[in-house]
Amino acid sequence: xxxxxxxxxxxxxxxxxxxxxxxxxxxxxxxxxxxxxxxxxxxxxxxxxxxxxxxxxxxxxxxxxxxxxxxxxxxxxxxxxxxxxxxxxxxxxxxxxxxxxxxxxxxxxxxxxxxxxxxxxxxxxxxxxxxxxxxxxxxxxxxxxxxxxxxxxxxxxxxxxxxxxxxxxxxxxxxxxxxxxxxxxxxxxxxxxxxxxxxxxxxxxxxxxxxxxxxxxxxxxxxxxxxxxxxxxxxxxxx
Amino acid sequence: xxxxxxxxxxxxxxxxxxxxxxxxxxxxxxxxxxxxxxxxxxxxxxxxxxxxxxxxxxxxxxxxxxxxxxxxxxxxxxxxxxxxxxxxxxxxxxxxxxxxxxxxxxxxxxxxxxxxxxxxxxxxxxxxxxxxxxxxxxxxxxxxxxxxxxxxxxxxxxxxxxxxxxxxxxxxxxxxxxxxxxxxxxxxxxxxxxxxxxxxxxxxxxxxxxxxxxxxxxxxxxxxxxxxxxxxxxxxxxxxxxxxxxxxxxxxxxxxxxxxxxxxxxxxxxxxxxxxxxxxxxxxxxxxxxxxxxxxxxxxxxxx
Numbered sequence: 001x002x003x004x005x006x007x008x009x010x011x012x013x014x015x016x017x018x019x020x021x022x023x024x025x026x027x028x029x030x031x032x033x034x035x036x037x038x039x040x041x042x043x044x045x046x047x048x049x050x051x052x053x054x055x056x057x058x059x060x061x062x063x064x065x066x067x068x069x070x071x072x073x074x075x076x077x078x079x080x081x082x083x084x085x086x087x088x089x090x091x092x093x094x095x096x097x098x099x100x101x102x103x104x105x106x107x108x109x110x111x112x113x114x115x116x117x118x119x120x121x122x123x124x125x126x127x128x129x130x131x132x133x134x135x136x137x138x139x140x141x142x143x144x145x146x147x148x149x150x151x152x153x154x155x156x157x158x159x160x161x162x163x164x165x166x167x168x169x170x171x172x173x174x175x176x177x178x179x180x181x182x183x184x185x186x187x188x189x190x191x192x193x194x195x196x197x198x199x200x201x202x203x204x205x206x207x208x209x210x211x212x213x214x215x216x217x218x219x220x221x222x223x224x225x226x227x228x229x230x231x232x233x234x235x236x237x238x239x
Numbered sequence: 240x241x242x243x244x245x246x247x248x249x250x251x252x253x254x255x256x257x258x259x260x261x262x263x264x265x266x267x268x269x270x271x272x273x274x275x276x277x278x279x280x281x282x283x284x285x286x287x288x289x290x291x292x293x294x295x296x297x298x299x300x301x302x303x304x305x306x307x308x309x310x311x312x313x314x315x316x317x318x319x320x321x322x323x324x325x326x327x328x329x330x331x332x333x334x335x336x337x338x339x340x341x342x343x344x345x346x347x348x349x350x351x352x353x354x355x356x357x358x359x360x361x362x363x364x365x366x367x368x369x370x371x372x373x374x375x376x377x378x379x380x381x382x383x384x385x386x387x388x389x390x391x392x393x394x395x396x397x398x399x400x401x402x403x404x405x406x407x408x409x410x411x412x413x414x415x416x417x418x419x420x421x422x423x424x425x426x427x428x429x430x431x432x433x434x435x436x437x438x439x440x441x442x443x444x445x446x447x448x449x450x451x452x453x454x455x456x457x458x459x460x461x462x463x464x465x466x467x468x469x470x471x472x473x474x475x476x477x478x479x480x481x482x483x484x485x486x487x488x489x490x491x492x493x494x495x496x497x498x499x500x501x502x503x504x505x506x507x508x509x510x511x512x513x514x515x516x517x518x519x520x521x522x523x524x525x526x527x528x529x530x531x532x533x534x535x536x537x538x539x540x541x542x543x
Contacts, residue, residue: 070430071434074432
C-alpha cells in the first residue's frame, strides 16, 4: 500500500536518510523504531513531501507521490499525526477536528465526528475548549482524532507516546490497535517506545543513522538480542 | 464640550479609515510574519482607482452619485485586490523560506515601485474631487460652536462597521477563516492536513487589499484630494495602529486604528495640528514600553 524505495532526504547539506526501503501492506500495523536522530521523523515528513526526497521514490497504491505538493498528498488518503502533536493551540477542539476534515467530503462530517468522539470520549467533553489548554494525553488523542477525520487509508503516527504517563501510553496504543482492527486503517507507527510498538505491530523496522538495519515481525524483533540490548532495557520491566 | 464632541466625531471617522488599513498589516503579519511595507501603497492605489472609477462612471452613467459610488466601490475593491495579489505573487512568494529580512527589503522596494509608477502614470500633482456626499446633521448648537455630523462621516463609520463585522464573521465562522487561522498558527501542519497554504496566503493579501481599497475610496471622498504620496504616512499610521492594538490581533487592529484616529483628532483640536503625528507615535512608544505585545496582543508563551 505504502512503499518507500531507496529514499534519500535531508536538510540542506545534511543528509538524514541514506537509501531507506520500507513497505507497509494493506491493513497492517508496521512500526519503525530507532534512537533519537536516527531519521524516523525525517522519513515520515519526506513521505508527506517536506523535506523533498533527493533520490528514491514514495509509492502510495503504486502511484508515485514523491514530487507531489504537501497539501495534495493529504487528499490521496494519507494522514499524519506528527511529532510534537502540532495541535492548533488557539483553536477549539472542534475546530481542530474540522481542520482534519479539510480534504474530506463535508457530507461525511457528522458521521466522522461521531466516530472520532466515540473513540475518544474525552474530546467530547472538551469540544469548545482551546487545543492549547488540553493535557498532553488529550492533545495526543486530538492529534490522532484530527488525522482520522480525513478518512485516511494510511495513518502515519510519529511518537504518539512521547511525554505521556505509562498508563496513558497503554491507552493510546490500545486505541491505535482498535483503529486498525475496527476501521481497517493501515498504520505506520514511528516510536522510541520499542517494547509497546513491537508488541502492537505486525512487522517492524529498525533504523540507525538514516538506514534500515533490521526488519522482521514484531515478535521476532522483540526476541532479537541486539534490539533487547539497545532498545528494550528497562522497557521489558513494563508489562 | 461641543468642541470635544466634534473632535470625537472626526477622530472616530479617521480611526475607522486607519482601522481598515491596519487589518491588512496585522493579517499579513499573522500569517507570514512579515510587515508588508507596500500595504500603504496598496491603499494609495485604491484611492486613485476609486477616483478614476468614480469619474468614469459618473461621466458615462449620467452623473448619478449613488450609482457612481457603488460602482466605484466595487471596481476599486476588485482592482486593488488584484494589485495586492500580484504584489504577493511577485515580491514575496519567491522569498518564502528566505531569511526574514529579504521579504522586508522586497516590500520596501515594492512600495517605491508602486509610488513611482503612480507618480509617472498619474502625474505628480494632487488630484482633487469636489465634495460628492454633501450635507449633514447638526447635533448640538451653542453661541460659538456648532457640532455637525456629515452624512459622509456617517457613511464611513457605518460602512467600516459593516465591513469589520463581515470580515470577523468570515475569519471566525467560515472554513476559509478556519484555514486562515490554522495556517497562521502552524503553516506546515495546515499543509499536512491538505490546506493549500499558498492559496490561503494569497487570499489574505486579497482581503487586506480590498479593505485598504475601501479606505482609499473613503479618503478620496473625505479629504477631496489625493496624490501619489498619501500611502506613506497613512501606511505608517495604520502600521502604528496595528502594533498599538497588538500585531497579529484583528480586534487589536480595529481598536488601534480607532485610538490613533482619536489621538490625532483630539491632539490637533486642543494642542497643535503640526504635532499630531508626533502625538500618535509617542503614544505608541509609551504603550510598547509597558505592554510590548500591544493592547490586545497575546504574550508569546503558550502551553505546548
